[in-house]
Amino acid sequence: MFKRSRRYGRIRPSTFAIAAAMIAVPLAATQLASTRADAPAEVAAPAATPVTVAHPLVKPVSEWDEHSGQFRAIESVEVRARVSGYLEDIGFEDGQIVKKGDLLFRIDQRPFQAELDAAKADLTSADAVLANAKAEYERGQRLLEREALSREEADRRGRALRQADAAVAAAKARVDQAALNLEFTEVRAPITGRISDNFVSEGNLIAGGSQGGTLLTTVVSLDPIYFEFTASEADYLKYVRGAGDANGVDMRDNPKPVFGKLMDEDNYVHEGRLTFLDNQLDPSTGTMRGRATFPNPDGVLAPGMYGRLKLQHATNAAGVLIPDTAVQTDQNEKFVWVAAGNNTAERRVVELGPVIEGMRLVRTGLDGDDRLIVGGSQFLFASAPVEPEFATSEDNQQLAAIGR
Structure with missing residues (x-):
C-alpha cells in the first residue's frame, strides 16, 4: 500500500513510470557494455613503412691505422x-x-x-x-x-x-x-x-x-725527411701479423708504403716508406717508436711540423662496406636495420672497423646478401612491416654505389 503524503497528497501514476525508466536505462547500458566486452576485438594492422635498402658492398679492402706524429730532420x-x-x-x-x-x-x-x-x-x-x-x-x-x-x-x-x-x-x-x-x-x-x-x-x-x-x-736537412710516431702494442701486433711475420722481419726488411698529410690537407697526399721500428716497447707507455721517411724535394715538409700517418696493417679478401649514416647507436652497441625476408624490420648488432674510401667496414653482423636499410629508419622498431625499395643513382650516388 502507498502512504499518502501529507504535503502533496496522493501519488500520481506518472511518477511510477519515470522512476522505472530511470532504473531501466543504466541496466540497458550495462548489458550493452557486457555484450561488447564478450565480442572479439578487431585491431587494424599497422601500415608498412616505406624504406630505402641497398646490399652492402663486398670487395677486397686494406685496413689502415692512423697515427699522429712529427716531422724530424734526418740530419x-x-x-x-x-x-x-x-x-x-x-x-x-x-x-x-x-x-x-x-x-x-x-x-x-x-x-x-x-x-x-x-x-x-x-x-x-x-x-x-x-x-x-x-x-x-x-x-x-x-x-x-x-x-x-x-x-x-x-x-x-x-x-x-x-x-x-x-x-x-x-x-x-x-x-x-x-x-x-x-x-x-x-x-x-x-x-x-x-x-x-x-x-x-x-x-x-x-x-x-x-x-x-x-x-x-x-x-x-730537408730532403728526405723523417716522420716519427708511436704505436700501441695492439697496433704493433696487428701490423707485424698483417705483414706475415710475427717477428717483424718482413716488416723491417721489406717496408711497406705509408701515406701522410699535414694539418691543412684533407687527403693523404704524401707517400713514404716505413724505415724504422724500435727494438723494444717503452715500458712506461706501452708504445713502440716508429719512423717513416718521406721525399721532400720542394721543401714543404719542415722539421717540427705535426701531421698524420696512415699505415697499412692488414688486407681482407672480402670486406663488407656500408654507408656510415646507416649505423645507429644504442648505449654501447652499434646496430643497423635490415629488411628481413618477410619484409619486416630486423635490428642487427654489428662490429665496425675503420672508414675506408668513405665507407664503414663491418667486421661482423652483415654480409653481401642482406638488404640494409639506408633510408627511412627513423621510426622503425623490431618486426615492423616495411616496404623496401632499392636505392638508385637518383636517390643518392653513395647508396647507388653499393646497391645492386
Whole structure:
C-alpha cells in the first residue's frame, strides 16, 4: 500500500513510470557494455613503412691505422766555431738553403796566420839543426872507423841526431796544427740543408773548442725527411701479423708504403716508406717508436711540423662496406636495420672497423646478401612491416654505389 503524503497528497501514476525508466536505462547500458566486452576485438594492422635498402658492398679492402706524429730532420747540426776569435764576416742569408762546404762564418785570421808563420819558422830552424846534427854524426862515424874519435863522442852525436830529427817532427806538427786552426777560422756548412739565422753578429768574440763553444746557427736537412710516431702494442701486433711475420722481419726488411698529410690537407697526399721500428716497447707507455721517411724535394715538409700517418696493417679478401649514416647507436652497441625476408624490420648488432674510401667496414653482423636499410629508419622498431625499395643513382650516388 502507498502512504499518502501529507504535503502533496496522493501519488500520481506518472511518477511510477519515470522512476522505472530511470532504473531501466543504466541496466540497458550495462548489458550493452557486457555484450561488447564478450565480442572479439578487431585491431587494424599497422601500415608498412616505406624504406630505402641497398646490399652492402663486398670487395677486397686494406685496413689502415692512423697515427699522429712529427716531422724530424734526418740530419740536424749545431754550428759552432772550433777556434776562438772575433767574428769578421757572415757568408749567408738567414733561412737560405746552403750546400755542404759553403762558407758560413769567417773569424779574424790574422792571429792564426801569425801562428802559422811562427810554426813554419820553427820548422825551418829545426831542419837546420837536423842537417847539422846529421853532418856531425856522419863525420863522427868516419873518424870512429879510423879510431880518431872516442866511442862516447860518437854516441853523443848519434843522440843529437835523433833529438834533432824529433824536433823537426814536432815542428811539422805545430805547422799542421797552426794551418788547421787557420782553416777553422772559416766555418763551413757541414751538411746540405736549410740554415737558421745567425745567432751572433759580426764583431763579437767567438768562443771555440769542443766544449762551451759559441752556438753560431743551426742547419737541418730537408730532403728526405723523417716522420716519427708511436704505436700501441695492439697496433704493433696487428701490423707485424698483417705483414706475415710475427717477428717483424718482413716488416723491417721489406717496408711497406705509408701515406701522410699535414694539418691543412684533407687527403693523404704524401707517400713514404716505413724505415724504422724500435727494438723494444717503452715500458712506461706501452708504445713502440716508429719512423717513416718521406721525399721532400720542394721543401714543404719542415722539421717540427705535426701531421698524420696512415699505415697499412692488414688486407681482407672480402670486406663488407656500408654507408656510415646507416649505423645507429644504442648505449654501447652499434646496430643497423635490415629488411628481413618477410619484409619486416630486423635490428642487427654489428662490429665496425675503420672508414675506408668513405665507407664503414663491418667486421661482423652483415654480409653481401642482406638488404640494409639506408633510408627511412627513423621510426622503425623490431618486426615492423616495411616496404623496401632499392636505392638508385637518383636517390643518392653513395647508396647507388653499393646497391645492386
